[in-house]
Amino acid sequence: MIRFILRRLAQSVPTLFAVVAVSFFLMRLAPGGPFDLERPLAPAAMDNLRRVYGLDRRLNVQFGGYLAALARGDLGPSFSFRDQSVRDLIARGLPISATLGALALSLATCLGIGLGTVAALRRGGALDRLLGLGAALSLSLPSFVVAPLLQIVFGLTLRWLPLSGWEGGAPSHLILPVVTLALPQVGALARLTRASLGEVLRTQPVRTMRSLGLPPVRITRHALRGALLPVVAYLAPLAAALLTGSVVVETIFGLPGIGRYFVEGALNRDYTLVMGTVLVVAVLVIALNLIADLACAWLDPRLRRLA
Amino acid sequence: MSTGGITTGPAARTLLRLGRERVAMAALAVLVLIALACLFGPALTGHDPVRAYPDLRQLPAGLRAQPDSEHLRPALERLAFRMRARLDDVARDGDTVRLTLGSEAAFDRRSLVYLPRSDMFGEPRVVDGSPDGTRLVVQVPVRRLYFPLGTDVHGRDLLTRCLVAGRVSLLIGLTATLVALLIGVGYGATAGFVGGAVDAVMMRLVDVLYALPFVFFVILLLVFFRASLTLMLVAIGAVEWLDMARIVRAQTLSLRERDFVRAARALGLGTPRIILRHIVPNTFGPVAVAATLLVPQVILLESFLSFLGLGVQEPQTSWGVLIAEGARAIESAPHMLAGPAAFLIATLVALTLLGDGLADAVDPRSD
Numbered sequence: 027m028i029r030f031i032l033r034r035l036a037q038s039v040p041t042l043f044a045v046v047a048v049s050f051f052l053m054r055l056a057p058g059g060p061f062d063l064e065r066p067l068a069p070a071a072m073d074n075l076r077r078v079y080g081l082d083r084r085l086n087v088q089f090g091g092y093l094a095a096l097a098r099g100d101l102g103p104s105f106s107f108r109d110q111s112v113r114d115l116i117a118r119g120l121p122i123s124a125t126l127g128a129l130a131l132s133l134a135t136c137l138g139i140g141l142g143t144v145a146a147l148r149r150g151g152a153l154d155r156l157l158g159l160g161a162a163l164s165l166s167l168p169s170f171v172v173a174p175l176l177q178i179v180f181g182l183t184l185r186w187l188p189l190s191g192w193e194g195g196a197p198s199h200l201i202l203p204v205v206t207l208a209l210p211q212v213g214a215l216a217r218l219t220r221a222s223l224g225e226v227l228r229t230q231p232v233r234t235m236r237s238l239g240l241p242p243v244r245i246t247r248h249a250l251r252g253a254l255l256p257v258v259a260y261l262a263p264l265a266a267a268l269l270t271g272s273v274v275v276e277t278i279f280g281l282p283g284i285g286r287y288f289v290e291g292a293l294n295r296d297y298t299l300v301m302g303t304v305l306v307v308a309v310l311v312i313a314l315n316l317i318a319d320l321a322c323a324w325l326d327p328r329l330r331r332l333a
Numbered sequence: 334m335s336t337g338g339i340t341t342g343p344a345a346r347t348l349l350r351l352g353r354e355r356v357a358m359a360a361l362a363v364l365v366l367i368a369l370a371c372l373f374g375p376a377l378t379g380h381d382p383v384r385a386y387p388d389l390r391q392l393p394a395g396l397r398a399q400p401d402s403e404h405l406r407p408a409l410e411r412l413a414f415r416m417r418a419r420l421d422d423v424a425r426d427g428d429t430v431r432l433t434l435g436s437e438a439a440f441d442r443r444s445l446v447y448l449p450r451s452d453m454f455g456e457p458r459v460v461d462g463s464p465d466g467t468r469l470v471v472q473v474p475v476r477r478l479y480f481p482l483g484t485d486v487h488g489r490d491l492l493t494r495c496l497v498a499g500r501v502s503l504l505i506g507l508t509a510t511l512v513a514l515l516i517g518v519g520y521g522a523t524a525g526f527v528g529g530a531v532d533a534v535m536m537r538l539v540d541v542l543y544a545l546p547f548v549f550f551v552i553l554l555l556v557f558f559r560a561s562l563t564l565m566l567v568a569i570g571a572v573e574w575l576d577m578a579r580i581v582r583a584q585t586l587s588l589r590e591r592d593f594v595r596a597a598r599a600l601g602l603g604t605p606r607i608i609l610r611h612i613v614p615n616t617f618g619p620v621a622v623a624a625t626l627l628v629p630q631v632i633l634l635e636s637f638l639s640f641l642g643l644g645v646q647e648p649q650t651s652w653g654v655l656i657a658e659g660a661r662a663i664e665s666a667p668h669m670l671a672g673p674a675a676f677l678i679a680t681l682v683a684l685t686l687l688g689d690g691l692a693d694a695v696d697p698r699s700d
Contacts, residue, residue: 040541041541044541048550049549049550049553052550052553052554052557053553053557055557056553056556056557056558057557057558058557155356158689159686162682162685162686162689163678163682165629165681165685166629166633166677166678166681166682166685167678168633168636168637168640168656168674168677168678170636170637170640170653170656170657170660171656171660171670171674171677171678173660174659174660174663174670175670177663178663178664178667182664263543273552273641274637274640274641277641278660288549288552289552289641292552292553292556292557293556300553303549304549304550307549
């Protein structure tokens with residue numbers, strides 16, 4: 027088990043290197059620089075700025091310097107947020123995105139797996155078809171349509187919930203963004219659970235259990251354990267996507283999360299901020315995929331031998 | 334086709350099974366309808382997608398003929414101002430309106446051309462006028478304009494714009510899916526068929542790519558290099574081929590050992606030919622399902638990027654662009670979000686349901 031984890035961690039090094047390299051050179055290839063303003067700076071001031079931030083050195087030297095700093099855990103200073111390091115910005119933004127993501131993930135997982143199970147047990151029935159239609163609809167509702175709609179219904183018309191803002195994470199400010207984030211995933215998870223559980227329910231062991239007269243609840247519990255494998259595999263990238271913040275939801279609801287920092291960083295050519303956010307996302311994706319693989323091994327003993 | 338005991342091939346049987354899926358057929362009908370509407374609709378709505386009616390901004394959705402009594406007077410006031418005249422009286426009688434124009438100096442009748450030029454009125458006819466030219470009575474037919482989905486902030490017909498936008502959204506959905514399909518099928522079939530070390534390296538690369546935060550890279554690409562349709566197609570296609578490659582590889586692995594493939598090999602066919610003629614056609618079922626379910630994802634990604642202002646750019650428009658405009662104006666004109674969102678959601682739901690039906694039809698156990 028430990029060897030498996032170590033091997034996976036070793037494998038993730040080239041991936042992370044690829045992420046850093048691609049984003050580094052992509053940004054340097056891009057036209058425009060971090061100090062381009064509407065009114066151009068005096069050439070001397072520009073030279074000074076470039077020297078202070080090390081932009082006057084050769085590209086490969088800069089890349090080496092960035093990697094060396096990265097090895098020390100230093101993500102560098104932000105180019106657009108003056109006097110702040112990228113680490114500070116991420117330390118401020120990530121908890122906000124992660125709170126929203128974790129809540130949305132729990133909501134989507136509970137509802138999605140629950141509804142998917144119901145649909146699989148009632149396969150072909152009216153309830154199943156209704157849930158299938160609902161799931162297809164929830165998958166097709168883009169967050170940038172849902173968010174303004176929720177704002178207008180609950181924020182403007184009913185005046186139950188605030189329109190936007192973070193306010194230190196007050197519960198009332200969390201509800202609308204969390205629902206927006208969770209909604210499409212409820213459908214995705216329900217469809218996945220239904221398909222997977224439906225498959226398992228048609229297998230020989232389940233038929234045997236039925237013939238032995240086991241109560242349906244217990245059969246479902248047994249079947250669900252095997253059926254959750256693809257769901258868990260899907261949850262890993264989903265969790266990474268949700269925890270690292272949604273650009274759209276954070277923009278519409280005015281939340282200072284990591285997704286917003288990323289977009290602002292990209293627009294302002296804030297090289298270090300963009301690299302920092304992309305790196306955090308990549309690390310989370312890799313870590314969560316590893317966790318998902320371990321969870322799958324726990325759910326299905328057959329996979330342990332392969333690992 | 335399936336009369337009596339005539340045996341049909343697997344593809345035909347799949348299509349027959351699909352034909353029996355009522356939901357999938359309804360979804361297909363909706364899709365065909367939307368596609369036809371987007372193709373031919375803009376010519377039939379009677380509006381040019383870029384024609385702006387400055388007097389009819391943000392009209393709500395409805396079947397009322399415009400300009401109605403509420404908008405007639407302000408529109409005429411504005412036109413009279415441009416004609417350097419005063420609007421003394423307006424009397425509407427059915428489809429014609431009788432205007433009394435007054436002016437300080439002699440009125441230049443040539444400026445009456447502003448009336449038909451607004452597209453809201455027909456050719457004016459002078460009925461009466463004072464000899465010194467400071468008073469003029471004009472009869473002008475009022476056109477009946479219909480905006481079933483209302484108009485946008487510039488007074489452009491939203492239905493026409495939704496249909497034109499649909500062309501772009503659907504085109505991107507299909508093309509990007511095709512790009513992903515070509516890369517994914519080629520890559521997956523090669524990896525699966527050649528096998529061994531080549532397979533291991535190729536699929537390891539897919540694993541590495543899976544872990545990359547691709548949406549972030551797409552955003553970076555589009556922010557840095559002026560967003561263009563081609564760039565977006567390439568970017569989306571490059572992101573979405575990974576799943577396809579995995580599906581095709583898994584299929585290929587099981588096909589590789591089948592007798593007909595061995596026979597082809599024994600007949601001396603080369604690897605590329607076997608892959609093209611024998612492997613790829615046999616992966617059709619699962620690939621068709623995956624592709625059908627990929628189209629809505631691509632359309633969603635496109636509208637997401639366009640919503641952020643990174644995708645389709647003016648004067649071109651897509652559903653994402655229109656939704657972004659609607660979201661900005663949601664307090665004053667919620668219909669501007671409702672129209673394009675309805676088109677987008679209907680298309681996505683229909684594609685998803687069609688994909689589900691196709692998956693059931695492809696599954697041989699469903700017979």
